[in-house]
Amino acid sequence: MSARGRYDAVVVGGGHNGLTAAAYLARAGLATIVLERRELLGGCCVTEEITPGCRASTTSYIASMLRPEVIRDLELARHGLRMVPCEPSYQVPAPGGGMLAAWPDLARTAAEIERHSVRDAETFRREDEELKRLARYLQPFFLEPPPDPGARGVDGARELLRLVRRFWGISGREVSRLVAFLTGSLGEYLDRHYESEATKTLILANNVYGKHGGPYEKGTALGLLFHLLSGGEHEEQGFFGHVMGGMGSITQAMAAACRALGAELRAGAPVAAIRARGGSVVGVALEDGEEIDTPLVLSNADPKRTFLGLVEPRELPAEFREAVAAIKMDGPCAKVNLVLSEEPRFSGMPADASPGRRALVTLTPSLEGAERLYETARRGEIADELWVDCVVASNVDASLAPAGRHVMTCFVQYVPYRLREGTWDDEREGLGDRVVRTIGRHAPNVPGSVVARQVLTPLDLERTYGLTEGNIFHGDLSLEQLFFMRPVPGFARYATPIEGLFLCGAGAHPGGGVTGAPGHNAARAALRAARRGLA
Numbered sequence: 001m002s003a004r005g006r007y008d009a010v011v012v013g014g015g016h017n018g019l020t021a022a023a024y025l026a027r028a029g030l031a032t033i034v035l036e037r038r039e040l041l042g043g044c045c046v047t048e049e050i051t052p053g054c055r056a057s058t059t060s061y062i063a064s065m066l067r068p069e070v071i072r073d074l075e076l077a078r079h080g081l082r083m084v085p086c087e088p089s090y091q092v093p094a095p096g097g098g099m100l101a102a103w104p105d106l107a108r109t110a111a112e113i114e115r116h117s118v119r120d121a122e123t124f125r126r127e128d129e130e131l132k133r134l135a136r137y138l139q140p141f142f143l144e145p146p147p148d149p150g151a152r153g154v155d156g157a158r159e160l161l162r163l164v165r166r167f168w169g170i171s172g173r174e175v176s177r178l179v180a181f182l183t184g185s186l187g188e189y190l191d192r193h194y195e196s197e198a199t200k201t202l203i204l205a206n207n208v209y210g211k212h213g214g215p216y217e218k219g220t221a222l223g224l225l226f227h228l229l230s231g232g233e234h235e236e237q238g239f240f241g242h243v244m245g246g247m248g249s250i251t252q253a254m255a256a257a258c259r260a261l262g263a264e265l266r267a268g269a270p271v272a273a274i275r276a277r278g279g280s281v282v283g284v285a286l287e288d289g290e291e292i293d294t295p296l297v298l299s300n301a302d303p304k305r306t307f308l309g310l311v312e313p314r315e316l317p318a319e320f321r322e323a324v325a326a327i328k329m330d331g332p333c334a335k336v337n338l339v340l341s342e343e344p345r346f347s348g349m350p351a352d353a354s355p356g357r358r359a360l361v362t363l364t365p366s367l368e369g370a371e372r373l374y375e376t377a378r379r380g381e382i383a384d385e386l387w388v389d390c391v392v393a394s395n396v397d398a399s400l401a402p403a404g405r406h407v408m409t410c411f412v413q414y415v416p417y418r419l420r421e422g423t424w425d426d427e428r429e430g431l432g433d434r435v436v437r438t439i440g441r442h443a444p445n446v447p448g449s450v451v452a453r454q455v456l457t458p459l460d461l462e463r464t465y466g467l468t469e470g471n472i473f474h475g476d477l478s479l480e481q482l483f484f485m486r487p488v489p490g491f492a493r494y495a496t497p498i499e500g501l502f503l504c505g506a507g508a509h510p511g512g513g514v515t516g517a518p519g520h521n522a523a524r525a526a527l528r529a530a531r532r533g534l535a
């Protein structure tokens with residue numbers, strides 16, 4: 001290594017995708033370094049102490065789509081990762097009283113729904129089977145580059161063959177349903193198939209998570225298929241997992257895998273610039289002035305940070321920069337993490353509920369309520385009654401809090417990134433108050449038992465975790481920003497207009513969530529390019 005520093009590959013950002021990419025690059029024999037701006041590796045997949053002895057998954061909090069292949073290849077279990085299935089997968093206070101839960105076991109969920117509508121229970125059984133079948137057609141695209149509509153000649157024939165193979169045996173009816181799920185709205189789907197408010201609320205609870213748009217927005221039905229992709233160590237469809245030690249255990253296991261494979265990991269090392277010359281990457285410059293030479297850079301930062309913040313404008317075609325600037329971010333979510341002196345007691349919780357059942361409650365509005373909530377956020381306002389996904393993580397993992405303390409993480413949507421009046425610095429505690437009040441309506445003992453509270457507004461998600469406009473997926477997961485259009489049309493295969501520069505984070509296909517898929521796929525693309533001598 002020279003005094004300036006030289007590596008075969010530099011990964012900018014130590015989020016779970018950056019770590020995944022680094023592990024695959026190191027495994028292929030490349031001298032690889034990860035440079036993370038925060039003092040803590042993991043990006044939005046971390047466990048942090050919020051008061052002494054009380055730890056929480058401060059940002060992401062449930063592992064549902066972490067690719068089984070990544071778990072196996074990186075030997076994450078050997079490096080300490082342990083997940084237990086969420087039982088139930090999720091649950092809502094049912095309109096009219098009681099709780100309604102979705103379980104990993106379909107029959108058990110159907111039995112719960114049957115209490116509200118026999119017809120809905122039958123439909124749910126049928127639809128769940130069909131949705132799972134349809135999700136299996138999309139599944140392979142997760143760990144592959146998206147289809148390339150621009151491929152011609154031999155490449156075009158290969159692409160066509162791949163699509164034919166992936167969709168072999170699909171019936172005409174399945175094609176139309178797949179298109180309907182890709183383009184339709186969740187609200188219309190629910191109104192068409194289900195009669196009881198309770199069933200609709202349950203399905204709504206989990207399916208427009210973190211996205212822009214109310215449930216009647218076109219494209220929101222796709223969430224139904226996304227959540228049925230397989231996850232967990234055993235490749236279960238529709239898997240939801242609690243991670244022991246919090247989500248940070250995933251990235252700690254990934255970091256351990258990286259080190260074991262020989263990659264170097266540096267935290268507290270913000271990258272100020274990705275250097276390119278003559279259309280090719282030549283290195284990176286750190287904020288402290290250090291320069292590192294490399295022919296290969298994989299950026300885990302989101303597309304706007306990467307291309308508009310780290311690369312000199314003259315190195316990129318103007319139309320590419322314009323396309324990146326137009327990516328819809330505008331994060332609609334916030335997070336409030338609470339330390340409590342008592343376990344929350346939610347009204348309607350069955351008396352014999354297990355600690356696992358008492359750990360998950362999503363306070364979901366009705367379909368119309370969700371639509372109104374989104375409209376309020378779109379106007380730049382904060383609603384009084386919010387949509388809050390509560391997870392009492394300490395109920396399933398005692399290591400997160402000492403006796404007498406409980407940790408509850410609360411994911412909040414919809415809130416605006418841009419407030420119509422005031423700033424998030426002024427409104428932060430007001431948001432925290434609204435969230436606690438909303439929870440208090442369902443669990444009256446919570447407001448009086450808050451010992452500590454951490455409120456992460458969209459602005460905090462941007463400042464602390466490096467998410468442009470607080471978007472938790474590095475770009476909204478709407479149809480026009482997915483597949484061969486992610487991050488922008490023409491550059492959906494991890495490569496960029498600069499030779500040797502690849503995008504490896506959630507802004508690339510297949511998108512956000514803790515999956516490891518963009519990191520895995522980008523490393524593959526980069527290694528292929530390196531072998532061809534491009535890098």
Ligand SMILES: Cc1cc2nc3c(=O)[nH]c(=O)nc-3n(C[C@H](O)[C@H](O)[C@H](O)COP(=O)(O)OP(=O)(O)OC[C@H]3O[C@@H](n4cnc5c(N)ncnc54)[C@H](O)[C@@H]3O)c2cc1C
Nearest residue numbers: 013015016017037043044060061062271505506512513514
């Ligand atoms: C509040 C919240 C709740 C969520 N809940 C869930 C959930 O329950 N389940 C789920 O699956 N997903 C959830 N998500 C989404 C998921 O966490 C993200 O989509 C995913 O973690 C993105 O991973 P990544 O590695 O691509 O990027 P990130 O985790 O964003 O990592 C990118 C890294 O790059 C670093 N970086 C940026 N710029 C630089 C620079 N110039 N120099 C050095 N480093 C840099 C950042 O600091 C960061 O560490 C949630 C996200 C948030 C914010």
